[in-house]
Amino acid sequence: MVEIISKRDGPRREDVQVKRLIEQNRSTIVRLADQISGGSYSSSRKPRQKPKAEGLIIHGGGGSPVAAEADPSIRVSINGRVISVDRNTGRQLHHIGDIRNRGGEQVFVLASKQNGFFSPVDETVAQALADLDGCRLTATYTEEQLAADIGVKLGIA
Numbered sequence: 001m002v003e004i005i006s007k008r009d010g011p012r013r014e015d016v017q018v019k020r021l022i023e024q025n026r027s028t029i030v031r032l033a034d035q036i037s038g039g040s041y042s043s044s045r046k047p048r049q050k051p052k053a054e055g056l057i058i059h060g061g062g063g064s065p066v067a068a069e070a071d072p073s074i075r076v077s078i079n080g081r082v083i084s085v086d087r088n089t090g091r092q093l094h095h096i097g098d099i100r101n102r103g104g105e106q107v108f109v110l111a112s113k114q115n116g117f118f119s120p121v122d123e124t125v126a127q128a129l130a131d132l133d134g135c136r137l138t139a140t141y142t143e144e145q146l147a148a149d150i151g152v153k154l155g156i157a
Contacts, residue, residue, distance in 0.1 A: 074151040076143040082108065082150065096121060096129070096150060099137065106137040108146055128153045 011019075022029070033041040071087040080099040083092050097110045110133035111117040112126050120126070129150060137143060150156075 072156050074147040074154070074156060076147055082147065084154075084156070094121065094125075095119065096125070097133075099143065099146075108132055108135050108137065125154065 030042065068088055070093060072084050072093055073087050074082065074096070075085050076082050076099065082096045082099065084094040084096060085091065086093055095111055097108055097115075099106050100109050101107075109115050110121065110126065110129055112120045112133070115133070121129075132146070132149060132153070135141070135146070137146060
């Protein structure tokens, strides 16, 4: 035997009966809740007055410190991201590209639309670093040398 259950419009008959039962016994339910909670149930249901400010409001908290001029440097992170970092704060300024494994070789991939990056570098940066896109890292040409070459091409010493 197969029962076909289809959704009807409106609430189910059982739900209507339970809601009616709860509404008919609301005062008893509230009285029991107050008795169990020591009266905190009803007091939590009452609307509360919002605090009002009186007089002058003086905010003495300090804002963010004034940012000094950024001192950029190029760094290769542990996970292979080539980034521009502020030496003063250690924060990332720009994502320049990635070092990826292609065919068993470590290759620098410039962050450009052609390479499938969602947030590509500016056109001026892309033109300056175009000849480094796809360069291989070897035992003689390391990540540090790549970072130094990128810094020279971008004018970051």
